[in-house]
Amino acid sequence: MSVTGPAGFRAAGVAAGIKAGRPDLALVVNDGPQDAAAGVFTTNKVKAAPVLWSQQVLRERRLRAVVLNSGGANACTGPEGFQDTHATAERVAEALGTGAIGVAVCSTGLIGQRLPMEALLPGVDTAAKSLDSSERAATDAATAVLTTDGGPKQACVSHPDGWSIGGFAKGAGMLAPNLATMLSVLTTDAVIDGTELDAALRAATRTTFDRIDVDGGTSTNDAVLVLASGASGVRPSGEEFAEWLTTVSADLVRQMQHDAEGATKAIDITVRGAVSEDDAVRIGRVIAEDNLVSTALFGSDPNWGRIAMAVGRAQAEVDVDKVEIATNGVTLYAGGTRAADRSAADLSGRDIEIVIDLHLGEHAATILTTDLSHGYVEENSAYSS
Amino acid sequence: MSVTGPAGFRAAGVAAGIKAGRPDLALVVNDGPQDAAAGVFTTNKVKAAPVLWSQQVLRERRLRAVVLNSGGANACTGPEGFQDTHATAERVAEALGTGAIGVAVCSTGLIGQRLPMEALLPGVDTAAKSLDSSERAATDAATAVLTTDGGPKQACVSHPDGWSIGGFAKGAGMLAPNLATMLSVLTTDAVIDGTELDAALRAATRTTFDRIDVDGGTSTNDAVLVLASGASGVRPSGEEFAEWLTTVSADLVRQMQHDAEGATKAIDITVRGAVSEDDAVRIGRVIAEDNLVSTALFGSDPNWGRIAMAVGRAQAEVDVDKVEIATNGVTLYAGGTRAADRSAADLSGRDIEIVIDLHLGEHAATILTTDLSHGYVEENSAYSS
Numbered sequence: 001m002s003v004t005g006p007a008g009f010r011a012a013g014v015a016a017g018i019k020a021g022r023p024d025l026a027l028v029v030n031d032g033p034q035d036a037a038a039g040v041f042t043t044n045k046v047k048a049a050p051v052l053w054s055q056q057v058l059r060e061r062r063l064r065a066v067v068l069n070s071g072g073a074n075a076c077t078g079p080e081g082f083q084d085t086h087a088t089a090e091r092v093a094e095a096l097g098t099g100a101i102g103v104a105v106c107s108t109g110l111i112g113q114r115l116p117m118e119a120l121l122p123g124v125d126t127a128a129k130s131l132d133s134s135e136r137a138a139t140d141a142a143t144a145v146l147t148t149d150g151g152p153k154q155a156c157v158s159h160p161d162g163w164s165i166g167g168f169a170k171g172a173g174m175l176a177p178n179l180a181t182m183l184s185v186l187t188t189d190a191v192i193d194g195t196e197l198d199a200a201l202r203a204a205t206r207t208t209f210d211r212i213d214v215d216g217g218t219s220t221n222d223a224v225l226v227l228a229s230g231a232s233g234v235r236p237s238g239e240e241f242a243e244w245l246t247t248v249s250a251d252l253v254r255q256m257q258h259d260a261e262g263a264t265k266a267i268d269i270t271v272r273g274a275v276s277e278d279d280a281v282r283i284g285r286v287i288a289e290d291n292l293v294s295t296a297l298f299g300s301d302p303n304w305g306r307i308a309m310a311v312g313r314a315q316a317e318v319d320v321d322k323v324e325i326a327t328n329g330v331t332l333y334a335g336g337t338r339a340a341d342r343s344a345a346d347l348s349g350r351d352i353e354i355v356i357d358l359h360l361g362e363h364a365a366t367i368l369t370t371d372l373s374h375g376y377v378e379e380n381s382a383y384s385s
Numbered sequence: 386m387s388v389t390g391p392a393g394f395r396a397a398g399v400a401a402g403i404k405a406g407r408p409d410l411a412l413v414v415n416d417g418p419q420d421a422a423a424g425v426f427t428t429n430k431v432k433a434a435p436v437l438w439s440q441q442v443l444r445e446r447r448l449r450a451v452v453l454n455s456g457g458a459n460a461c462t463g464p465e466g467f468q469d470t471h472a473t474a475e476r477v478a479e480a481l482g483t484g485a486i487g488v489a490v491c492s493t494g495l496i497g498q499r500l501p502m503e504a505l506l507p508g509v510d511t512a513a514k515s516l517d518s519s520e521r522a523a524t525d526a527a528t529a530v531l532t533t534d535g536g537p538k539q540a541c542v543s544h545p546d547g548w549s550i551g552g553f554a555k556g557a558g559m560l561a562p563n564l565a566t567m568l569s570v571l572t573t574d575a576v577i578d579g580t581e582l583d584a585a586l587r588a589a590t591r592t593t594f595d596r597i598d599v600d601g602g603t604s605t606n607d608a609v610l611v612l613a614s615g616a617s618g619v620r621p622s623g624e625e626f627a628e629w630l631t632t633v634s635a636d637l638v639r640q641m642q643h644d645a646e647g648a649t650k651a652i653d654i655t656v657r658g659a660v661s662e663d664d665a666v667r668i669g670r671v672i673a674e675d676n677l678v679s680t681a682l683f684g685s686d687p688n689w690g691r692i693a694m695a696v697g698r699a700q701a702e703v704d705v706d707k708v709e710i711a712t713n714g715v716t717l718y719a720g721g722t723r724a725a726d727r728s729a730a731d732l733s734g735r736d737i738e739i740v741i742d743l744h745l746g747e748h749a750a751t752i753l754t755t756d757l758s759h760g761y762v763e764e765n766s767a768y769s770s
Contacts, residue, residue, distance in 0.1 A: 046697030046705050076693050078722030112689025112723050218698045220690075291757070292677070292765055299766030305496025305605075308461050312431030314604040320431050337463030338497050372676070374762050380677055381684030381758075 002154030003028050004138040005166035006189035008229025010131040013140030016115055016123020018071035024209055026068040027127040028185050034230030038065035039197035040205050042222035048075035049082040050105040051221060061194025063227050064102035067092045068145045071197035071218050072109040075220035081344035083141040084115050091121050092281035095128035106183045106223050108147055124201050142168035145183055153255035155248045163190040163232040165244055169252040184224045200242035201226050208249035212368045213288040214256055257368045261377025265297050266351050272364035273357045286314040294372035297352060302345040304332040320360040388413050389523040389575035390551035392587050393614025395516040398525030401508020405500055411526035412455040412512040412569050419615030422448035422542045423583035425590050426445055427607035431686040434467040435490040436606060437765050446579025449487035449613050450475045453530045458496040460605035469500050470768030491568045491608050493637035493735035496505050496704035527553035530568055540633045540641035548575040548617040549628055569609045574617040575626055585627035586611050594633035597642055598673040603616035640752045647760025650682050651736050657749035658742045664701035669752035672700040679757035682737060689717040707744040
């Protein structure tokens with residue numbers, strides 16, 4: 001179960017012909033009774049047409065539907081690209097009998113190419129006709145948005161009080177700070193207004209989607225949307241709703257980490273004892289993006305010297321002599337020098353935990369990343385994406 | 386010719402036994418009559434013992450000698466590591482009949498291991514005995530400092546007025562912003578005082594050693610030193626000297642770019658039309674460090690969409706609709722959209738030139754980088770460095 005888990009939602013995923021013979025168009029519809037919505041988007045200055053459109057329509061914090069396509073990012077496509085996005089929203093609105101202002105658009109794929117509208121627009125009609133609230137429909141939608149992903153990523157939680165949150169996400173490369181270059185649609189049947197929903201989404205993404213960093217590449221198309229139908233009739237507290245939304249988001253982010261391009265390792269980098277959470281995040285990201293650390297971990301090498309190098313070049317408060325570095329539970333560096341032989345740390349498994357204790361303050365953050373493998377180089381040098 | 390090109394210098398390179406059976410210890414000696422010197426060092430907060438030592442002895446801007454070793458960075462080795470560096474300088478001073486305060490120390494290799502002093506110290510004596518001013522001695526020194534480098538990197542220029550500048554450098558990985566994780570020793574027989582020498586070195590490194598960026602990894606050991614013997618008896622203007630020092634530095638940096646770990650491409654990224662030089666440098670570095678750009682270039686793919694993505698995530702002033710992106714002379718992106726089919730740009734050769742014109746101001750900068758290849762992953766996952 002994912003986006004159709006909560007009551008009041010239907011979904012569809014079809015092969016519109018944008019990508020030859022593969023599912024490439026998804027539709028998620030909120031049948032209400034309410035239509036509160038919120039979204040967070042890429043911080044890249046180069047924003048794709050669907051991002052510009054969706055930011056605009058979300059000003060009212062109401063959405064009836066989200067249409068998503070893979071096979072083309074519709075980024076760097078000029079005014080014509082924006083017209084294509086607008087036409088897509090209009091077609092969805094027509095098919096649903098609503099206004100385009102209630103339709104968000106998301107796209108993913110190669111930057112710089114116009115979308116084949118002659119395939120996409122009829123695909124919208126086909127998708128609208130096949131909408132239903134089954135689990136299969138949710139999976140079809142989650143599948144249609146994939147690019148280099150290995151498979152769909154879905155999650156759903158049901159609260160004992162009778163409301164639930166579901167969602168899917170895609171993202172396997174260009175996974176980066178400030179939204180992990182990915183698309184995600186979350187749905188809930190809780191009763192919640194747009195302002196609360198927006199606050200909950202920002203709280204949830206800050207510690208989940210914003211904390212996966214595979215290659216530092218913030219995409220032009222990142223978007224996380226949440227739609228609330230109110231169909232359960234239950235109004236949770238804003239705080240509890242945010243907690244549960246964070247749980248679903250964290251689940252999807254973990255799935256993206258495990259499915260990242262060419263990844264052979266799932267690496268959690270925790271920085272604690274920092275003077276601020278921002279410092280902890282900054283250090284975690286520098287380590288996550290460091291190619292020398294990432295390649296060493298691909299080789300299962302507990303090369304803490306490279307980690308120390310990365311800590312030292314981060315823009316953050318660090319006292320070199322206080323820093324402790326541990327990998328998989330073994331402290332390798334402390335007090336300005338080696339604390340144990342690197343052979344004491346076994347990094348041969350898939351999961352690697354790196355803990356940096358700065359011993360300066362009370363703040364901490366965890367960044368999820370992966371290793372840098374031959375598979376990553378292969379996929380990104382051979383595949384135009 | 387390199388460090389022994391200018392009059393007043395002797396050099397040596399020997400196999401001290403730090404690395405099994407390979408040259409690993411270099412010595413460069415200034416026989417005067419003058420001993421002005423200057424140095425610039427890594428900006429990493431984690432500084433190796435030899436960096437801490439050399440920064441200290443350079444306060445007086447005078448050096449008689451530089452001793453360099455490969456086979457160990459002597460970084461993150463605590464007070465004992467610093468004592469090892471001090472002992473190395475003392476041994477050089479004894480052998481030359483001078484004070485340790487006149488001896489800079491540089492180390493490169495694996496972080497976090499103590500140096501084998503029982504091999505290193507007798508190696509100093511051997512090196513001191515084999516010092517001479519021949520071209521071969523300079524090449525021996527340039528060779529002894531290599532780690533994963535393919536070969537020695539040397540340069541020398543002779544001014545018509547009778548003075549010259551020579552130098553060698555090493556560095557093939559961890560090549561990064563703010564000194565390209567490398568060691569370099571430059572020598573000159575010009576008559577120049579320490580203050581002028583320091584200004585010239587900072588001017589030269591700012592646009593050369595500081596503008597190569599292969600993987601964003603600023604090392605713990607970066608150092609560029611320049612020693613002036615005054616043996617030519619000729620005093621050039623500070624401005625002219627800085628220009629010539631820049632020429633030699635640029636030559637060495639180009640050699641490092643061509644020899645970077647696993648590199649199959651030499652990529653020059655020029656950002657122009659920026660509102661400031663800092664903005665141009667920042668954008669150039671984000672592109673240089675972007676794995677998605679680097680892997681696309683490894684595949685000879687003119688994937689300008691990834692370049693646009695990287696421009697958009699840089700902390701710099703950018704107007705997306707004004708940006709122009711050209712690769713090897715072909716403008717692929719302009720006016721917010723595609724300007725030519727990517728097939729128009731041929732990136733199959735070794736040399737790739739990327740030009741970003743922001744059309745916002747008058748400032749420009751060029752960053753040298755390489756592609757991200759299987760060779761890089763192989764070398765850095767299999768080799769503990």
